[in-house]
Amino acid sequence: MNPVDIIIKKRDKKVLSQEEINYFIQGITKNEIPDYQMAAWAMAVLLNGMTDQETTDLTLAMAHSGQMIDLSNVIPIEVDKHSTGGVGDKTTLVVEPTVAACGLPVAKMSGRGLGFSGGTLDKMESIPGFRTNISEDEFIRLLKTTGLVLAGQTADLAPADGKLYALRDVSGTVPSIPLIASSVMSKKIAGGARAIVLDVKVGLGAFMKNLEDARQLSRLMVSIGKLSGRKVVALLSDMNQPLGNAVGNALEVKEAIATLHGQGPKDFTAHCIEVACHMLVVGEKAATLDDAKKLVIDTLQSGRSWEKFHQLVVNQGGDAAYVDDPEKFAQARLIETVPAPRSGYLKEINAQTVGETSVELGAGRMKKTDSIDPAVGIIIHHKVGDQVQKGQALFTIHANDEKKLADARKRLLGAHLWSDEKVDPLPLFYGVIQ
Secondary structure (H helix, E strand, C coil), rough: CCHHHHHHHHHCCCCCCHHHHHHHHHHHHHCCCCCCHHHHHHHHHHHHCCCCHHHHHHHHHHCCCCCCCCCCCCCCCCCCEEEECCCCCCCCCHHHHHHCCCCCCCEEEEEEECCEEHHHHHHHHCCCCCCCCCHHHHHHHHHHHCEEEECCCCCCHHHHHHHHHHHHHHHHHCCHHHHHHHHHHHHHHHHHEEEEEEEECCCCCEEEECHHHHHHHHHHHHHHHHCCCCEEEEEEEEECCCCCEEEEHHHHHHHHHHCCCCCCCCHHHHHHHHHHHHHEEEEEEEECHHHHHHHHHHHHHCCCHHHHHHHHHCCCEEEEEHHHHHHHHCCCEEEEECCCCEEEEEEECCCHHHHHHHHHHHHHHCCCCCCCCCCEEEEECCCCCCCEECEEEEEEEEEEEEHHHHHHHHHHHHHHEEEECCCCCCCCEEECCC
């Protein structure tokens, strides 16, 4: 068996065997296959696709290329949630403590933001002292004793995926749906997940710009779950406009805290409730979505979700004074509220433009070595479909640089498109695949 034969076989639209896929992934992991052969193979996959079984074999080969975490002797079932990335998506900060407070333990390994999509770890680290780099022993101890832990992914988790992921970015093969699906699912399987809720974003601020591509990706990831013995459900959710109002690290943590106190934006609150319900059903804590919804709403309203979030912060070294009094969070030096330039109905709030503007203010990173300013970001005051009067607050910019503020003001005004006619609000979800 050699790499060239495997590249040619996929180039000629033939199906690769499990043995061939395992051989290729082992070669990548051991640095025995050079970048140019990896790139040629990835391009063949992009052009010719993979069957569901091939993609599952690829997923499992990448999952087994490094450390495999098994929590079956710690908790009855490990349930995980994964978002494909969005603007203003601070869902983990509300959903995970809510699910844990409902009695279903959650061991969450999250990533950092790259590009215009924010990262959960960056948001939580805007709380002074909060540690995301914790040992395996501490990870297990916190999970056993509190039922909730939030940590960064280790380099030992699916290392073959890390190598392939980096190469896809420079070889024009990022859009390959089998490679996206196997990348997401390999890390979840390596992390020990037995039941997974996928929040697949669709729209201007998502990687998947159209519904059909998002459906295809979701179907494939659900199929990988079935073929690998996991329970997987995928929610297709809107990302044409930011989720909630806040975009930026400390601002999003403050909005999550408000939501845990029952004072969050309606769209974000409803989104969190839906995701939490599906986690409780796949985690066998609730028999139906209706049962789950009653439990989730009661847990949020009773304050138990907030108590669990507070416990998470304290357990991982965060300064609880900041979450008890969010006004303590770092404040940007320049805060400007921009009024609506006209009256009318909002027909678009371009999520990608909002996300990119937030990054340019310093809230995100375009390359891994970029540093993050936790205080900067944007508050979007309206939603698509809202009727807005001229002079009403349209958005608020939090900046630490005058030029960046001026540039942000111009870009964000351009991100808001208007109509004189009534506009329907955007749906939160487009469907569920299971």
